[in-house]
Amino acid sequence: MRSAYRIALMPGDGIGPEVIREAVKIGEAVLESIGIRVFFEEFPNGAEHYLRTGETLSEETLEKLKGFDAIFFGAVGDPRIKPGILEKGILLKLRSSLDLYVNLRPVKLLNGVESPLKGFGPGDIDFVVIRENTEDFYVDMGGRVDASCSRAFEFTVNTGGARGSKYRVEVDSSSGEAFQIGVISRKGAERIIKFSFEYAIKRGMRRITFVDKANVLTEAYGLWREIAEKIGEEYKNIVESEFMYVDAAALHMVLNPKRFKVIVAPNMFGDILTDLGAAIQGGLGFAPSGNINPDGTSMFEPVHGSAPDKAGKNIANPIASILTFSLMLEHLWSRYNDEHLLEASRIIEKAVENVLASGKFKTVDMGGNTKTNEMGDAILAEAKRLVHSGR
Numbered sequence: 001m002r003s004a005y006r007i008a009l010m011p012g013d014g015i016g017p018e019v020i021r022e023a024v025k026i027g028e029a030v031l032e033s034i035g036i037r038v039f040f041e042e043f044p045n046g047a048e049h050y051l052r053t054g055e056t057l058s059e060e061t062l063e064k065l066k067g068f069d070a071i072f073f074g075a076v077g078d079p080r081i082k083p084g085i086l087e088k089g090i091l092l093k094l095r096s097s098l099d100l101y102v103n104l105r106p107v108k109l110l111n112g113v114e115s116p117l118k119g120f121g122p123g124d125i126d127f128v129v130i131r132e133n134t135e136d137f138y139v140d141m142g143g144r145v146d147a148s149c150s151r152a153f154e155f156t157v158n159t160g161g162a163r164g165s166k167y168r169v170e171v172d173s174s175s176g177e178a179f180q181i182g183v184i185s186r187k188g189a190e191r192i193i194k195f196s197f198e199y200a201i202k203r204g205m206r207r208i209t210f211v212d213k214a215n216v217l218t219e220a221y222g223l224w225r226e227i228a229e230k231i232g233e234e235y236k237n238i239v240e241s242e243f244m245y246v247d248a249a250a251l252h253m254v255l256n257p258k259r260f261k262v263i264v265a266p267n268m269f270g271d272i273l274t275d276l277g278a279a280i281q282g283g284l285g286f287a288p289s290g291n292i293n294p295d296g297t298s299m300f301e302p303v304h305g306s307a308p309d310k311a312g313k314n315i316a317n318p319i320a321s322i323l324t325f326s327l328m329l330e331h332l333w334s335r336y337n338d339e340h341l342l343e344a345s346r347i348i349e350k351a352v353e354n355v356l357a358s359g360k361f362k363t364v365d366m367g368g369n370t371k372t373n374e375m376g377d378a379i380l381a382e383a384k385r386l387v388h389s390g391r
């Protein structure tokens with residue numbers, strides 16, 4: 001157990017600072033009221049910083065961030081800056097430098113939130129998606145070949161799983177083509193699958209659904225499935241494993257989401273399924289996420305981006321970032337076994353649930369006119385009430 005925790009704040013751009021402010025206001029008050037000491041330090045990285053200094057994320061800042069227990073991130077992106085510069089220079093750099101190989105995405109429909117899925121209420125949609133965050137088709141290996149040209153491509157892959165593996169591809173195309181290569185390494189698959197079992201056990205979850213497309217992409221996803229089956233054997237008395245093709249998983253997420261507890265997916269399928277998850281839980285305003293390295297500094301961010309159309313108007317929904325703060329505390333609990341952190345996480349989540357269930361506060365994305373800070377104030381007041389009433 002630690003006597004104090006250190007959190008780096010990186011609010012970033014657009015609605016980032018507005019929603020992060022609300023989450024920190026609530027998080028800080030709850031942590032303080034139950035006696036947990038947390039030091040926050042804010043980092044200016046984002047569009048303004050880039051325009052002023054030309055810097056996205058320096059090596060010095062990166063090193064400094066490694067000394068924190070977690071990073072609480074808002075969003076990056078700005079209409080004045082070419083798309084990709086901030087995303088690659090900050091977000092992707094953090095993910096790769098800190099080796100954040102787990103993307104954790106809870107999908108929970110809360111009372112008072114409308115899902116586009118008719119007939120489902122709270123309790124019917126409540127699962128987590130664990131997405132592998134470094135490999136698969138996102139290793140950035142591919143090329144284009146002009147018509148009638150023969151070329152050879154050589155790639156060095158540098159993922160968490162296959163450091164320095166070399167691939168050589170010969171292409172002879174008469175009509176022109178483009179290709180992209182997906183990599184599942186044994187080490188990369190093993191570490192996310194092991195993480196998933198440990199995650200499920202710690203939280204008393206008894207079934208994991210492993211997603212793939214091993215019937216068509218037999219090599220890459222065949223290996224993924226083989227590894228999941230093998231590791232699953234070790235855990236079979238505690239956690240049941242099931243295997244599902246990604247198309248079936250998408251169908252069940254819409255028709256029968258209640259059947260899922262933990263879904264584990266390779267990078268690309270995870271990317272797609274988690275967006276479907278955000279949609280069925282009521283939209284981007286409610287979707288939290290964690291980018292985790294179980295042995296290092298992890299980064300937590302609301303799924304939504306900088307939403308420039310809503311920035312500076314005090315109308316963004318802060319709930320995704322408030323739930324992200326709660327998720328961060330839950331992760332720190334599992335890392336440091338400090339029950340107070342779990343208590344704080346649950347108080348924040350319960351306060352969000354109670355405020356939404358009251359039906360009195362709805363931000364614009366929910367069809368109401370509650371302001372960002374008013375939603376934050378309502379959740380803060382409810383959290384304080386929960387702390388004082390002993391819940």
Ligand code: ATP
Binds near residue numbers: 305308317320
């Ligand atoms: P970026 O380029 O940073 O990804 P974006 O606007 O393209 O920004 P998002 O920020 O994810 O992508 O937003 C997509 C849509 O959802 C926008 O219309 C935005 O206003 C809306 N949206 C996203 N987050 C919120 C939120 N927290 N509250 C209300 N609306 C939101």
